[in-house]
Amino acid sequence: MSSLFRIGQVLKGRASKYTITTQIQDTVWFAKNHLQERVVIKSVQGHPRVENERNVLERFQHRTPYLRPLIDEIDEPSVPVTIALRYLHGDLLDASVAKTLNRRELKYVSRCVLEALRTLHEDGFVHTDVKPDNVFVNLQEGDIRFSDVQLGDLGGSYPVDSEWATSGTVVGAPMWTSPEILMELPWNTAADIWSFGTMLISLIYGGHFNLFQPKDLNRDDDEYVLGVVEEQFKYFGPFPAKIAEIADPETVQSIMLIMQNIPKEKTTPFWRTTESEVNYRDNIFISKMMKLDWRDRPTAKELLEDEWWNNDAE
Structure with missing residues (x-):
C-alpha cells in the first residue's frame, strides 16, 4: 500500500x-x-x-x-x-508486555477505561474495539507508572441504532470481541463490557496472554471465529436457554452444536481458576461481565460502583 x-x-x-x-x-x-x-x-x-x-x-x-x-x-x-x-508514550499492551501491572495500576487503568465507556454508552455509542493496544498511556515514576490513560481508536464507534449494530455487522478483533458480535447478532453497549472483561483478564496475566486464543488456529483460518466462540463457551458457558429469545433459529442451532461438541467435562470454567493465577475478588468481578447473554452483563456505570474498587485485603 x-x-x-x-x-x-x-x-x-x-x-x-x-x-x-x-x-x-x-x-x-x-x-x-x-x-x-x-x-x-x-x-x-x-x-x-x-x-x-x-x-x-x-x-x-x-x-x-x-x-x-x-x-x-x-x-x-x-x-x-x-x-x-x-500523542501518548505508548499503549497498555506494550506496558503489560514490559511488566505485568500491579494492583494499583490494574484498578487505575480499569477505572479510566470504564469512565470512557460510560461516557460513550450514555449516548448509546459502542466503541467496538476495546483492547490493550487501543488504550494509550503516558508513563511516570512511582507506584502507578501511568500518568494518563486514554481510550483511543474510535473509528469503529457507532450508535446502537446504526445499521452496523442492528444488522449484526462483525466488528473489532475477534479475540477481544463479544459472542453476540461473532455470531452476527445485533449488538449494543454490552459488547464493550465483554471486551473490557477480556482485556482485564489479559492485564492480570500480563504479556500477550488472551484467554480466547483458539488452539492451533491462525487469524486467517476459516474456523478462527468459531474457535474463539468455542473458547468463550469453554470458560464462561453454558449458553442460557433464554438466548433463543434474541438469537435467530440458525444461530440457536449453531450454539446447540457447540454445546454438543464440547461436553461439560471438556469445559474449563473460569471460576475454577486457582487463586494463585487470579485472586478471588478479581474472579468475581470478571465473572459479572463475562456473560454469554449480553442482557446479563452490568453496565459501565454499575461496574464503576462495584465493591471491587474497595481496598484489597491482601
Whole structure:
C-alpha cells in the first residue's frame, strides 16, 4: 500500500502546521507541530473511519478526560479527511508486555477505561474495539507508572441504532470481541463490557496472554471465529436457554452444536481458576461481565460502583 504522506511533508492544520516524521501503520504517522511537539496523524483513503473518529471525538471528548482527544483537523491537503490526535508514550499492551501491572495500576487503568465507556454508552455509542493496544498511556515514576490513560481508536464507534449494530455487522478483533458480535447478532453497549472483561483478564496475566486464543488456529483460518466462540463457551458457558429469545433459529442451532461438541467435562470454567493465577475478588468481578447473554452483563456505570474498587485485603 502506497503511503498517503511522505516523510518531511508539511500538513496545514487549523491550529498548526505538522511535519511528518515517521510512518507507524498504513494509516498512522507521527508528526511534529510548529513547537516541535509530537502528534499522531491519521488518514485513510476511501474509508469513513477517520471521519467517524473525528465526529465521535467532537461529540464526546469535552465530556471526559479518558478519550484520546482530537487536537486538530488538516485543511491542506483537504482530501481525504486527516486528523491530528494527542500523542501518548505508548499503549497498555506494550506496558503489560514490559511488566505485568500491579494492583494499583490494574484498578487505575480499569477505572479510566470504564469512565470512557460510560461516557460513550450514555449516548448509546459502542466503541467496538476495546483492547490493550487501543488504550494509550503516558508513563511516570512511582507506584502507578501511568500518568494518563486514554481510550483511543474510535473509528469503529457507532450508535446502537446504526445499521452496523442492528444488522449484526462483525466488528473489532475477534479475540477481544463479544459472542453476540461473532455470531452476527445485533449488538449494543454490552459488547464493550465483554471486551473490557477480556482485556482485564489479559492485564492480570500480563504479556500477550488472551484467554480466547483458539488452539492451533491462525487469524486467517476459516474456523478462527468459531474457535474463539468455542473458547468463550469453554470458560464462561453454558449458553442460557433464554438466548433463543434474541438469537435467530440458525444461530440457536449453531450454539446447540457447540454445546454438543464440547461436553461439560471438556469445559474449563473460569471460576475454577486457582487463586494463585487470579485472586478471588478479581474472579468475581470478571465473572459479572463475562456473560454469554449480553442482557446479563452490568453496565459501565454499575461496574464503576462495584465493591471491587474497595481496598484489597491482601
